[in-house]
Amino acid sequence: MIRVILELFRIMAIFLILGAVLGGLVGLIYASIGINVDYTSGGWLVGFAIIILLFVLYRNKLQFIGWYNGEGDENGDTIxxxxxxxxxxxxxxxxxxxxxxxxxxxxxxxxxx
Missing domain, CATH: 3.30.160 (Double Stranded RNA Binding Domain)
Structure with missing residues (x-):
């Protein structure tokens, strides 16, 4: 049970920290070319894209290196x-x-x- 809770905190930390870093990086890139996406629908679109990117990254790689050892293939090698x-x-x-x-x-x- 404790491993499941630790894994949930790990998932939240990954999404919060990496999401903030990637969002800040995208904001800096937009600011460097003179575009302000704060409080616009473009900012929401960037945030949504970052969440999708982190979800795909988690499901493909980060899922297999956590604390929780569930059922199934641990390394994702089963085709x-x-x-x-x-x-x-x-x-x-x-x-x-x-x-x-x-x-x-x-x-x-x-x-x-």
Missing amino acids: TGGLLNWVQDGTYVLMMSSRVSKEAMLEIARSMK
Whole structure:
């Protein structure tokens, strides 16, 4: 339980600190070219883009180096899903999945022949 709480604080710290640093950096870049985005819709757009960037960064990399050791693949090495296509009896068959493993997709494809 304590690891879950520590992980939640870690996530909040990552978003607050990195979000503030990236927001300040973008503000400096805009200020250097003479554009003021404070209190405008452009500032909100930049903030939203930073949140999306941090979310993607967290889900792809930062999620696997925290305190919480949950179920599943710890290093993100398991390949699940993908795209499988082939031609069967003159028909082009396309199989896409994000939940079924690659081996299961190949087994399904072999059973269709």
